[in-house]
Amino acid sequence: MPDSISPPQFDFKSYLADQRNLVNRALTGIIETDFTDSRLSSAMHYSLMASGKRLRPVLCLAAAETVGKINDNVMVTACAIEMIHTYSLIHDDLPGMDNDELRRGKPTCHIQFDEATAILAGDALLTLAFEILSRQSTTPEMAVVWLQVIHTISKASGHRGMIKGQMKDIQAETSFVSLDELKQIHLLKTGALIKASVITGALLAGGTADSIEQLKIYAENIGLAFQVVDDILNVEGDASKMGKATGTDASRNKSTYPGLLGVNQSKQFAAELVNNALHALEIFGNKANPLSALARYIIKRER
């Protein structure tokens, strides 16, 4: 690893654990308020509370801290984004999509429940995200910000964002994909929602247009880095640590960074992306410590 991405100056391990706890507590609160004792709610609960990394909500909180403070609005938005991420995993795993049986170390939703329940649990988590984003009692001025938040998230997760990436990812299994196309797929499939997490966190903490521009550059770079590392872990990783099967990309003939660039060059590419991200944070000084530590974490993670 180059020197410029040396370890962070503060206790990142505790920070990450604390933020994950905050997110999990907020999600539990929503489950207690909103979920019923139905099979549908059980499936939503099962997938939402499987041991996820909570990367997107933690990024949302960290972006808020970079430009201001975490508040209840930021937390609700972080939870909504995690719901959307979880729904996309449930649908990605379906037999008609990737047909995966293991996710976050547990049976996928359609294996644990059944296919119809998994389809509907995904639909319901997506819909609930917009329900919780729109139910905040608020001033007219804040209502304008909430509409911006809803618009940023829906656009990022829609057919020109995350879903476009999912679609292209499937199509890429049966056709040759160039490095540029692969980058495009990942900017959409993983990058779009990661970017929305950072933007909305900053928006709700009162970030200026200029600071949000810098955070967008940060987010685009770490979004792509995250996916490059994911591809590397699919080759090199340990299934028990990953919580999902490894070696699956090669067996599916999927285009990946290691496949196109080799593992070493892929690692170098990921390090470059993280450096770009760190560079974009310079204007924020120490306030960006959590975001810079998160960028470093992304290329060092084991799952």
Add this chain to the structure above:
Amino acid sequence: MPDSISPPQFDFKSYLADQRNLVNRALTGIIETDFTDSRLSSAMHYSLMASGKRLRPVLCLAAAETVGKINDNVMVTACAIEMIHTYSLIHDDLPGMDNDELRRGKPTCHIQFDEATAILAGDALLTLAFEILSRQSTTPEMAVVWLQVIHTISKASGHRGMIKGQMKDIQAETSFVSLDELKQIHLLKTGALIKASVITGALLAGGTADSIEQLKIYAENIGLAFQVVDDILNVEGDASKMGKATGTDASRNKSTYPGLLGVNQSKQFAAELVNNALHALEIFGNKANPLSALARYIIKRER
């Protein structure tokens, strides 16, 4: 049919054709602005522009006319609701759900395209609905109304509304369902989004709290009437007019109104519900002509 539900006083046939045209033109505008030349957009387009009845968007417009005037905001909302209705049909038809091959007289989305594309096209239509609802440039006061609209629609279509109804409907295939439970399923599966159509149309046209309360009673009654008639048509209907297979409920052992009440008593029940709906409209006088004609149409329709 009882006298009280005699034909309407104005040319309903032209009215319905005109309103459908307005909705289809608005949907086409959104397709031209938002859709790309991808397989995903093609699938979204295919299902959205299949010859639907446009009942929900037309109800949204008619509710607006009852309390005020149709405006651009009402039209956007009518389109968003039709997108959500279409997504629910695409997912309902999937092999893991009802496994239907015919919808709106054409092959279902997963037959015409493939299963993965159909799953994602459904997801994308749901997401796009919230994207178009949140992108209106607006005053802070209107932003508050938009949040109410988004909240009403997301709650109605979520895991305690439409999706709960879809889930209970599936579970009802393998267990005995009482008349009360059947009513509950349909109030959720069909009724919740119909009610949201009427409420949001009225909200965006400046309806008072009192008028919205009356419209809720109207909507609950026609929502249920619609489903009772749907069940009757599944027994008596002509597949070529329905645009989907008939006789399927019996072959799936599904609990239906005709199954529980008999066809004649089901027809009487539908007529009673429509009378309740018409009664709730009395305070609006002639302004409610479109809504009352729509209520009458629901029990006379052939598909």
